[in-house]
Amino acid sequence: MSQSGVAEGSNGAEEPKMEGASRKAIIAAASANLVIAVTKALAWLLTGASSMLAEAIHSVADTTNQIVLMIGGKVSHKKADEDHPFGYERVRYLSGFIVAVVIFSVGGLFALYSSYEKIRDTLAGKPDELLDSRWWWVPLVVTLISACAEGASLRTALKESKTDRDGLTVLQYIRKAKAPELPVVMMEDSAAVLGLIFAFLGVGLTVLTHNPVFDGIGSACIGVLLVVVAAILSREMKSLLEGESATPESRQAIHDALSNSDGVDSVIYMKTVHLGPDTILLAAKIAVDPGDSALEVARIIDNAEVAVRAAEPLVGPLFLEPDIRYGDRRIKDDEKRPEDEI
CATH class of the missing domain: 3.30.70.1350 (Cation efflux protein, cytoplasmic domain)
Structure with a gap:
């Protein structure tokens, strides 16, 4: 018989702790998204621009996502117990997965539905609120200001992740990172900046051509963008939940x-x-x-x-x-x- 036995390290895992870089990036993103969501909603109420409604919902979803990430980070601090002998740190992965689902279901699908309604009403010959409003310029100003805020939030996330990325591109970092918070925030902020470009083009082309279909197309582009981001994040978070080496x-x-x-x-x-x-x-x-x-x-x-x-x-x-x-x-x-x- 061979000698055999099992030994467990006497020093168990430390309490999981959200890195300061992740927390800072999340707070910056949540603060920016909350203010931007209100601004976009006001622009939509004034003009009825479909792209503004899609972006307002997008920002509300993003704000909710950041709250979910912070809750997950807090729960992960709970000490191990009899039912969870290895602790609760994997809750952070679950939070990231929930965020991906929220982006898809709330942001992406709503934007696509809003686009469908706008294009349907335009083809049916219904008058467009944006073209009839004297506030047609408000969405353009809001998208520019929002783009600056989202860009600043993205810059913070990129700066905070610089050490961890170690020369990796953003996509490579998202695929290899074991902590979900920074990759999620980076993807959200990148999608937000690109979504605002779509919204600006949609509203701008609508005003220039007096054709509301462009506003609907802008909203559709935002919806497709969010669905793609959600699919990428869901895939990565699913892999982490399954247990990566x-x-x-x-x-x-x-x-x-x-x-x-x-x-x-x-x-x-x-x-x-x-x-x-x-x-x-x-x-x-x-x-x-x-x-x-x-x-x-x-x-x-x-x-x-x-x-x-x-x-x-x-x-x-x-x-x-x-x-x-x-x-x-x-x-x-x-x-x-x-x-x-x-």
Whole structure:
């Protein structure tokens, strides 16, 4: 029989904590979206511009999203309990997924419906409020001011993520990031700026050509944009919820730390999964010398734990199982060891 056992790291995962960069970006985005939502709604009430209504709903959805992200960050601080032994940090992933659904259902679908109504009424020959209003210029001013505010919010998110991105493009960062807040805010703000360009063109072309269809097309472009953003975010958040492994760089660092730890002959296998953005669960089987005593094996495991956490501080719950290799393979329970044949 081979010696075997399981050891868990004595230092459990730290309480999940939302990074200051994420919180700052969320607060900046929420503040901007709240003010912009009210402004866009007033512009819609004054002119009846379909693009302004779509953008107002978009901003309301974005504000709600930021609130959901902040709630998720707060809940993730809850301490582990009997029913949730690994803590609540994955709530942050759930918040990101809910945000994607909100963008799609509230923002995207409403914008598409608003576009349909505008184009239908125009083709039916109904008079257009925007062209009949003396406030036709208000939506243009609102979109320009809103674009500046959203651009400032996006600039904050890009600035706060600069260290984490480490030369990656925005899309690459969104695909690889384990923390959902900054990628979500960056996608939202990028969509907001592009959506405002669509709204400005829709209203502007309507005023210039006296054809309300352009306003409806602008609203449709906003809807399609939001659906695309929602699909991208949903896909990434779904992957995080399912359980992604640590990054290749982290896995290599952990593997090297185990392999080079005193008393460890080799790593038989190793598995990692992100319990949350700030916590990695590690389970590994390590090969030790057949002649090691139980006390020596315990010491080897303790030293390996220290080495792993020094190499990758995000490692929280840690399970190491000692085993024995014979030649190029592990000794099975029903096989003889070399010393048994002497």
